[in-house]
Amino acid sequence: MTAAEQLKISVADYLAGELISDIKHEYVNGMVYAMAGAKRSHNIISANLLGLLFNHLRGTPCRVFGSDMKVGIQTRTHDCFYYPDVHVSCEAHGHEHYNSQPELIIEVLSDSTERKDRAEKFYDYRKIPSLEEYVLVAQDSLRIEIYRRRSGWDLNLLEAGASFQFESVGLALTTADIYQGVEF
Secondary structure (H helix, E strand, C coil): CCHHHHHCCCHHHHHHHHHHCCCCEEEECCEEEECCCCCHHHHHHHHHHHHHHHHHHCCCCCEEECCCCEEEEECCCCEEEECCCEEEECCCCCCCCEECCEEEEEEEECCCCHHHHHHHHHHHHCCCCCCCEEEEEECCCCCEEEEEHHHCCCEEEECCCCEEEECCCCEEEEHHHHHCCCCC
């Protein structure tokens, strides 16, 4: 057994540790990574998305979750738990501390997370059978990228003034809705 394998922790130990930890950690196949704080623009964008989705989903079985709720990805070869900035899940009886069947995941990009959001997380999120859309929102410029399962995860790029729809939840928006209150 290598030294790295000795440092890995089990899913059960990770989930138990998160319940008592003062900071959040993401979990990737036995390795645990502490999460950093976010900029003002990041928080404004996340809050705008949460509000818009909450109001739209009211009265439906779907719920919007912020960055305090994990998404769990467990396959034969992977065990990952991430804290997306925003996600929507319509699962009737999810786990108390994480969702495993999100339909929409949104990450607000920052300098410290952009590479991981674009590569590792995008790779892992696509393993979730229920996921229909993955959205990346820039915090320092007006740029939204939407990737959809139905299009083979091809990029749909949105810039200033664009109207679009989160197809997974049937919500029509503009880029201005998401960036309301953000100053560049």
